[in-house]
Amino acid sequence: xxxxxxxxxxxxxxxxxxxxxxxxxxxxxxxxxxxxxxxxxxxxxxxxxxxxxxxxxxxxxxxxxxxxxxxxxxxxxxxxxxxxxxxxxxxxxxxxxxxxxxxxxxxxxxxxxxxxxxxxxxxxxxxxxxxxxxxxxxxxxxxxxxxxxxxxxxxxxxxxxxxxxxxxxxxxxxxxxxxxxxxxxxxxxx
Amino acid sequence: xxxxxxxxxxxxxxxxxxxxxxxxxxxxxxxxxxxxxxxxxxxxxxxxxxxxxxxxxxxxxxxxxxxxxxxxxxxxxxxxxxxxxxxxxxxxxxxxxxxxxxxxxxxxxxxxxxxxxxxxxxxxxxxxxxxxxxxxxxxxxxxxxxxxxxxxxxxxxxxxxxxxxxxxxxxxxxxxxxxxxxxxxxxxxx
Numbered sequence: 001x002x003x004x005x006x007x008x009x010x011x012x013x014x015x016x017x018x019x020x021x022x023x024x025x026x027x028x029x030x031x032x033x034x035x036x037x038x039x040x041x042x043x044x045x046x047x048x049x050x051x052x053x054x055x056x057x058x059x060x061x062x063x064x065x066x067x068x069x070x071x072x073x074x075x076x077x078x079x080x081x082x083x084x085x086x087x088x089x090x091x092x093x094x095x096x097x098x099x100x101x102x103x104x105x106x107x108x109x110x111x112x113x114x115x116x117x118x119x120x121x122x123x124x125x126x127x128x129x130x131x132x133x134x135x136x137x138x139x140x141x142x143x144x145x146x147x148x149x150x151x152x153x154x155x156x157x158x159x160x161x162x163x164x165x166x167x168x169x170x171x172x173x174x175x176x177x178x179x180x181x182x183x184x185x186x187x188x189x190x
Numbered sequence: 191x192x193x194x195x196x197x198x199x200x201x202x203x204x205x206x207x208x209x210x211x212x213x214x215x216x217x218x219x220x221x222x223x224x225x226x227x228x229x230x231x232x233x234x235x236x237x238x239x240x241x242x243x244x245x246x247x248x249x250x251x252x253x254x255x256x257x258x259x260x261x262x263x264x265x266x267x268x269x270x271x272x273x274x275x276x277x278x279x280x281x282x283x284x285x286x287x288x289x290x291x292x293x294x295x296x297x298x299x300x301x302x303x304x305x306x307x308x309x310x311x312x313x314x315x316x317x318x319x320x321x322x323x324x325x326x327x328x329x330x331x332x333x334x335x336x337x338x339x340x341x342x343x344x345x346x347x348x349x350x351x352x353x354x355x356x357x358x359x360x361x362x363x364x365x366x367x368x369x370x371x372x373x374x375x376x377x378x379x380x
Contacts (some may be wrong), residue, residue, distance in 0.1 A: 018352070021349060021352050022349070022352060022353060023349060126357075131371070131375070156362075159211060159212070159213060162208070162211050162212060162363060162370045162371060162374070163212060163370070163371060163374040164371065165361075165371060166361070166371055166372075167316075167359070167360045167361055168358065168359075168360075168361075168362060169357070169358075169359050170357045170358075171355075171356070171357055171358075172346075172358060172362040173352060180352045180353070181321070181352060181353060181354065181355060181356055182356075184352070184353045185321070
């Protein structure tokens, strides 16, 4: 990898923590990319990369001036062809966890690496299998962990993930928020 | 679950941390169960439960006196029918990681729940897929993380896991050291 400065374009503390653990120096620079809008008829698995590319737009003027690699990413939770975003309130969080209970869903992250001269994108998907969650477990989790900043209303690294997720297929850290193994490989090739 | 006192019979800080996150009160009590010996011809997948049962033996006198549930566990890393234990030195750690590089292996944990009147055992297995690791990556990891207390010479939650593990099939926390989801279910049924 060339000694280009790496910029993480995310305010997520989980993404910052995960990227730190790769032992690659980087800075965080967050710019507003406006509302996250995508075409209604877009297949769910294409949405995260589409949004990651949108999120890279506001950095174009910086890239003209400096030799950066900007990392933008978007993660969605997809269950039965429904995209679950961040829950607006407790009621919606309960509904999301009831939807995920006792079945499989997918966590899909799209990442864009953008420099002055090129852009590389990739998508990483992980299957997640929840046991049947009781309403007591769902209420206990939401009341104590307030997962309103999390797509699908859960964090795999929190109590509900530990007692509720029977198995995954794919990258664990992708579910936490950033597919670090693939990102490490793509940064080395970039 | 009855209000029986739960005892974690392990000095592993990772197991203690994982069990803490289940939000179930417990104490740690470590007793020496002697050498971990198993029959040469025992299939690898039966070894962890066999050792977990052995580790419960020294607690029998305590169980006569008090209403405990003792949790004992043993984890092995199994690659190509070889059981990898904790590496004795750097040379052995390098050999283990070279063996795991670019292929699939299994992490198998056996757990025994033992009370005065009964014993319940179970085994949880997770498949782990490493990318091709370079010798530079292996040396960097061993020099900086000193994985001599870890079966198979790696921690999935450390740098080598983040840059090297492409995917898993099964429970992530089982690979960290304790299959907490299954343990939660079994404790509730015990």
